[in-house]
Amino acid sequence: MSLAAPIRVDLQIIADMVQSGRALDVGCGDGALLASLVAKSVDARGMELSQAGVNACVANGLSVIQGDADTDLRDYPDDAFDYVILSQTLQATREPRRVLEQMLRVGKRAIVSFPNFAHWQVRFRLVFGGRMPETPSLPHKWYDTPNIHLCSIDDFRALCRDMGVRIERAIVLDRNSNRIHLPPLLSNLIGEQAVFMLRRD
C-alpha cells in the first residue's frame, strides 16, 4: 500500500482537518484514511466491523480492532482522542444520536461525513419516480440497504443544535465532489454529501 495513494475526496477533506494528535477512525474500512493520517504522524487508530477489513488493516501495520460504532465506543475513556472520525457510516448506525454523543465523549472533536438525503436527485426520484431513491452515493435497494437512518444536511444541523454541539466546520460537496459555498437552503439541495467537524459546547 502506497501511503501517497489518492483517497476518496471526502476522506481527503477529513485527512486535511486532522493535522496532529490522536485520532480514532470508526468504520475505517480498508484503512485508506488511517494510512494517510499515519503517514503524517497522526497517532491514528481504527475500528471496523468487518473482520476482512480489520485483518487487511493490521496486515498493513495499522492499529485496528474489530468493533461496532453502536456498541464499542463505550469501552473508551473520556477524551481518549483529539478526533473521532465517522465517515459515511452514521446513517448505518442503529442509534446515530447516541453514537454522536459517544464520539464527542471519547474525542475532543468529532468529524462526520454522510450522504445528503435532501439532494435534488434523491428528491426527484422520490417525488416524480415514486420509488425509493437510488443514487451514486445511495446505491442500495430499499430492502437491502445498510442505511437505516438517512438524514439531510439540515436534519443534521438541527440534531447538532438539539444536542448543543458546536459545528466548527461544515463542508458540502456536490455530485462531482466539488466544494460548494451556498446558503443553507441551496446547500441542502445541491450538496450530495457533507463533512462536519463538531465540538462539545
Added chain:
Amino acid sequence: MLDDLKDELTEAERKALAQCRHAVLGTERPMRLDCGVDLGPFRVAYQTYGALNAAKSNAVLICHALTGDQFVADDSPVTGKPGWWESLVGPGKVLDPARYFIICSNVLGGCMGTTGPLARDPSSGQPWNLRFPVVTIADMVRAQAALIDHLGIEQLFCVIGGSMGGMQVLEWAASYPRRVFAAVPIACAARHSAQNIAFHEVGRQAIMADPEWKGGDYRLHGTAPERGLAVARMTAHITYLSEQALQRKFGRNLQDRNALGFGFDADFQVESYLRHQGSTFVDRFDANSYLYITRAMDYFDLAGAHGGVLANAFKGSSTRFCSISFTSDWLFPTRENRAIVHALNAAAANVSFVEVETDKGHDAFLLDEPEMFRTLAGFLKGAAAVRGLA
C-alpha cells in the same frame, strides 16, 4: 557446567541443557515469589536465535505454552521433533533471526532445564518435588525479567506468545510496561475460566491418583506416574482441538479393524490418537511440573491483581498491542481475547485485534495459519518502523 546447582538432572534436562544456554540467577538476592517464598539461586534455561544489535533494540521474547519449551525453532533434544514454532521463527519467516534477537526461556516450574519441582532445595539438599513453592505466571515473568537483565537488555522490542505464553505477555505488559515496546498475546485470556480450571483439575487428579505418583516423590522411589500424566495429557489435548477438527480427522473411523471389537481396546481412531498423545507426552514431560504449571495458569487473574479492573493493569501503557484469537478456539475463545482488547481500549492503549477464521481450535496458534502470519508480519513491520529498526 550443566549441573551448577547440584541438581540431580533428569535425562531430558541434561539433553536440553546441553543444547541451549542457561543462566543461574538470584544468587546475590533471591527472587520473592507471589507465595512469599524467596527463591534463589535458580537456573533459567533458554535458547536464542540471531544476534542482539548494537542499540539492543531488536530483542524478541517468545513465551511458551503449558507444555512448550525453549526449543522454538530447532529440533527438540528430547524428542528429535522440529521446534514448536518453526512456522513463525526462522530464516525468511515472520520472526527472522537475521533481523531479530529471539529469546525463549523454559518457564519457572518447568522440566527442560529451568528450576522447578525437579530441582534440589538448597536449604535441605533434598529434591523439591511437591515442596517446591507454587509459582504464578507473574513469577515466571519475574524470572524472565531477571534473564533479560542478565542479558543486558533494557527494553524488549516484542514479547509474544500463545495460550499460557499469551498470559505471560499480558503479565509482562502489565508489570514492566516500559520494557515492552510491542506485545502480542495470542489465544489467551486475562484470567483462567472456571471451565479451564476444571479441566486442569481433572488432569491433576489423574496424576495424583496414579499410585506411582507417591505424593510427588516418585523419583525417590524410582517410579513415574506415567498413566496419570498420560490421562492428563489426553484430557487436555481434547481441549486444544475443535469438535469440527476431531470430526474431520477421525469421525467414527475404526482403528486397524473392520468391525467393533466389543471390548475396551482402542476401537476408534480417535482413541488410538489420544492414547498416542498421552504415551509420547510422558517421555518428555514431568508430572510434578505439569501440576505446578497448570496451577500457575489457574491462579492467573490479571484484573484481580489490579483492583478488579483489567484496564488498570494497562493504565498509561505506551506498548503497542496486537491480540489474535481463533474462531474455533473454545479453550480461550474470542470473547476472552476481546475482553483484553476492551480493557486496552479503556486504557486508551494502542491495540489491534484480529480474529482468524479456522476450524483447528486452540492449537491453531501453533499451526500454519497464513492469516495469523500476515497479521503478525504487518503488525511487526509497523512496530519496527516506529521503533526505528531497519
